Amino acid sequence: MALTHDEVLAGLAELVTDETGIDASEVQMEKSFTDDLDIDSISMMTIVVNAEEKFGVTIPDDEVKNLKTVADAVNFIVAGQE
């Protein structure tokens, strides 16, 4: 069964916390991964790979640069589940 946007956000926040130590409550839809959360490209790739496994989706390398905000990633993952 596909997860909702809120469920994906919660799961993604866990991955961000695990990788960076950023508090999960900081991982909000409008936040930019680089500008607001200060996540570097290597951490971003680690989060992406972990998200692929956690949510059972594929996030192509070319797509990662388009995932600027948390909402971009959540929306991509929700769409990818369908």
Place this chain on the structure above:
Amino acid sequence: MTKRIVVTGIGATSALGGTAPENWTNLLAGQSGTRTLAHEWIEKYQIPVHFAAEAIVRPEEVLPRHEAKRLDPSTQFALIAAREAWEDAGAPDVAPERLGVDWATGIGGVWTLLDAWDTLREKGPRRVMPLTVPMLMPNAGAGNLSLHFNAKAYARTVVSACASSTESIANAYEHLQDGLADVVIAGGAESAIHPITMASFASAQALSRRNDDPATASRPGAIDRDGFVMGEGGAALVLETEEHAAARGAKIYAYVVGGGVTADSYHITGNDPEGAGAARAVEAALAQAGASPDEVAHINAHATSTPVGDPNEYEALKRVFGDRIDEIPVSATKASTGHLLGGTGALEAVYTILALRDRVAPPTINMTEPDPAVPFKLSTSPQPLGDGELLAISNSFGFGGHNAVVAFRSA
């Protein structure tokens, strides 16, 4: 002109304790850090040696998870030991361009490398984490310490097996003498209690097989010693010019007064049985210290508890000290800590510094009957070192024919 170089901070994490003071207390109390391993891989891969001296405080108990997962365990130990030393030194206020790092490891990120190999085979290349290479590289310790402490003078790495972190301290001494920095974080760390290294050292007949009595397995100088015990952990020193330390009113543990680094060119794993290379390393350290062998009041020996290595070290030291070697209080602390490989020299440097401070040679446990071929003055209880200015050396020798010795004077 020769500068005076001082030790202003120490840190250590090993099987004897998670801090330098805990290490020292437990070492003086004659404790053994060696225990039977609980890992399933011992049985799964039929590793013939079932014990080691694992660090008693696990890095995950100290470091936040997100910090730990970006570092190989060897670098986790490096960061823990260096943070302790830095705080102990009073977090010196030094320009980043005048702070250097001389770090060491013998093996580097063996856990990261082999975990990634498992991941690649089981899950494919996509699952191999992007930090794999920067975690496994042998300079990960130096690089991460540079980052953490904002050290920009330099961040150098020594890799010379079991001599590594004595060599890194000798290098730090020279770098401070050469004016490359005013303050240096020096030391080494290792986390290699891994089935591959255990299997390899066991195949080489280098490890003790005393599975029924692990706590007494490391017994340097004893007639029935049968090999070394794998240890792990890290240790760090904060070294600085006396001028810099005095200007900030820092406490001083001891002086670093010289280092000697030589090579045997004899055999890739065996020491030169005549000990010429090791003796030259001792002589070089004493020459740099402007000291004669007669001044040496204490030796922390390499003494790994292998049948061949211990008498070779005795022969080497006899070349330098003559018959007086039998009277100098020697400590073989791997009896308690196991062998930290690339971290061992720094840990033993910490012990040597504390021996000078407290004027006592720490005990060498597990002595059953002294081997007449290794008649070092070892004692199962602390040996007093006497009054006045004291000079001590710490020896490390490594696969590859590396010999490293560092000399300290009491403060």
